[in-house]
Amino acid sequence: MFDYIMSEKQKKLRDEARDFSAWVPKEMVLAMDAEKIQFPHEYLREAGRRNLLGIRIPAEYGGRGLGWVEDGIVAEEIGVASYSLACLWGVGADIVCEAVTKFGSEELKREIVVPLLKGEVYAAEGLTEPRGGSDFFGAATVARKEGKDWVIKGQKRFIVGAEGADWFLIYAVTDPDAPPHKRMTAFMVPRTAGVESRYIYGLMGVRGGGAGRVLFNDVRVPERFALNGINGGFTVFTKMMIPERLGTAAMTIGSVRPALEIATRYTARRKAFGQEIRNFQAVGFKVADCSMLLDAARSMVYASCLAADSGTVGDGRIRRMVSGTKKFVTETSWEIANNCMQVVGGIGYTSVFPLERIVRDIRLSMIWVGTNEIMQLIIQNEWYKEFEEVLSKEPVRDVEGDAAAADEPDEKIYE
Numbered sequence: 001m002f003d004y005i006m007s008e009k010q011k012k013l014r015d016e017a018r019d020f021s022a023w024v025p026k027e028m029v030l031a032m033d034a035e036k037i038q039f040p041h042e043y044l045r046e047a048g049r050r051n052l053l054g055i056r057i058p059a060e061y062g063g064r065g066l067g068w069v070e071d072g073i074v075a076e077e078i079g080v081a082s083y084s085l086a087c088l089w090g091v092g093a094d095i096v097c098e099a100v101t102k103f104g105s106e107e108l109k110r111e112i113v114v115p116l117l118k119g120e121v122y123a124a125e126g127l128t129e130p131r132g133g134s135d136f137f138g139a140a141t142v143a144r145k146e147g148k149d150w151v152i153k154g155q156k157r158f159i160v161g162a163e164g165a166d167w168f169l170i171y172a173v174t175d176p177d178a179p180p181h182k183r184m185t186a187f188m189v190p191r192t193a194g195v196e197s198r199y200i201y202g203l204m205g206v207r208g209g210g211a212g213r214v215l216f217n218d219v220r221v222p223e224r225f226a227l228n229g230i231n232g233g234f235t236v237f238t239k240m241m242i243p244e245r246l247g248t249a250a251m252t253i254g255s256v257r258p259a260l261e262i263a264t265r266y267t268a269r270r271k272a273f274g275q276e277i278r279n280f281q282a283v284g285f286k287v288a289d290c291s292m293l294l295d296a297a298r299s300m301v302y303a304s305c306l307a308a309d310s311g312t313v314g315d316g317r318i319r320r321m322v323s324g325t326k327k328f329v330t331e332t333s334w335e336i337a338n339n340c341m342q343v344v345g346g347i348g349y350t351s352v353f354p355l356e357r358i359v360r361d362i363r364l365s366m367i368w369v370g371t372n373e374i375m376q377l378i379i380q381n382e383w384y385k386e387f388e389e390v391l392s393k394e395p396v397r398d399v400e401g402d403a404a405a406a407d408e409p410d411e412k413i414y415e
């Protein structure tokens with residue numbers, strides 16, 4: 001985040017997060033990328049020890065009780081060490097804990113959130129199924145009532161942290177005959193009889209974070225594990241879009257920042273044709289554009305964080321802004337990473353620099369927590385809804401009138 005707009009407290013928090021990122025052993029990052037580690041328990045325990053999990057979760061449950069701006073500040077720094085670690089950091093403490101604190105009983109908050117924010121347990125989030133992730137309402141995982149309990153059957157795939165999770169926040173169809181937004185329930189499912197995780201993917205990046213498939217083979221859970229009650233899953237899903245996407249945007253900035261640092265240093269030292277390559281506009285302009293794009297991306301994250309913190313911006317507009325932020329930031333970060341690799345030349349494509357890992361890792365950002373095409377859909381829907389209100393009012397200035405032939409009604413044909 002921008003240091004010149006941070007308060008002293010926020011700078012202190014940023015420095016804590018920076019210290020934590022500096023603590024992350026290089027061996028851990030490399031072993032995760034090589035899949036010698038499948039789930040970095042030690043990372044989450046250390047984050048818990050430092051009280052750097054659950055930045056927005058109330059202090060009574062072990063979080064910091066701060067806002068989105070602070071969350072964005074920390075997420076950016078967390079992203080610097082490794083995107084895979086940042087994904088784990090965000091899913092358990094930011095997304096699942098928010099769902100439980102907003103929609104769970106006091107008992108569940110004590111049972112799940114408190115130990116999770118100490119780094120003692122981990123919770124994954126499962127929406128995506130083998131048959132599709134974008135079409136959330138088409139979920140095939142079902143839960144049927146048996147006595148006082150619910151019995152869950154189905155599968156989720158590509159679940160970050162599946163391998164190490166003690167709890168799973170999953171969505172299941174509980175009323176197949178109801179309209180889509182009334183048929184789903186969000187359940188907290190412990191790793192209990194019938195839950196099976198499989199670490200099976202050869203991922204391009206974001207490795208070592210336990211991403212896998214989770215099978216629910218007639219898993220019995222009490223009704224109290226349903227967040228927001230039975231058939232109340234849609235509201236949980238809609239609210240969780242915010243931490244999923246705003247958190248992703250903030251941490252992606254952090255993960256691409258090292259690429260720009262590496263490219264800047266390299267191009268300032270590397271010589272060709274008798275001079276530093278930064279002097280060639282083809283190189284220096286690329287680096288300049290990357291720094292501009294990083295500022296633009298960060299500005300968007302900051303604006304959305306302020307909107308979310310304000311409490312005065314409507315849900316639809318927040319959804320549009322956050323979806324736009326996720327799309328813009330992740331595509332911009334991809335462009336930055338790609339250009340940083342380009343100006344470093346052949347050596348940037350090797351494991352001598354971490355650029356190739358950064359490129360592989362952040363490619364995920366355009367796919368997960370809702371693809372960027374789905375972000376476009378949301379922006380489209382929300383923008384037109386937002387504009388309907390504007391259209392129904394008299395404009396402050398008749399901007400359409402500012403044209404020489406504006407008063408030619410016969411030329412303004414709409415049908």
Ligand SMILES: Cc1cc2nc3c(=O)[nH]c(=O)nc-3n(C[C@H](O)[C@H](O)[C@H](O)COP(=O)(O)OP(=O)(O)OC[C@H]3O[C@@H](n4cnc5c(N)ncnc54)[C@H](O)[C@@H]3O)c2cc1C
Nearest residue numbers: 125126127128132133134158159160367368369370371373
């Ligand atoms: C490493 C990794 C980690 C992940 N972690 C998690 C996790 O922790 N939890 C979780 O639940 N999921 C997770 N995911 C899943 C991810 O969120 C989904 O892959 C994503 O939402 C897309 O779903 P899909 O892969 O089924 O693609 P599909 O839904 O099959 O989409 C395929 C393509 O069609 C496009 N498309 C689909 N519908 C539309 C439409 N209506 N309009 C325009 N385009 C459309 C999509 O944008 C995409 O380009 C992870 C994925 C990966 C790879």
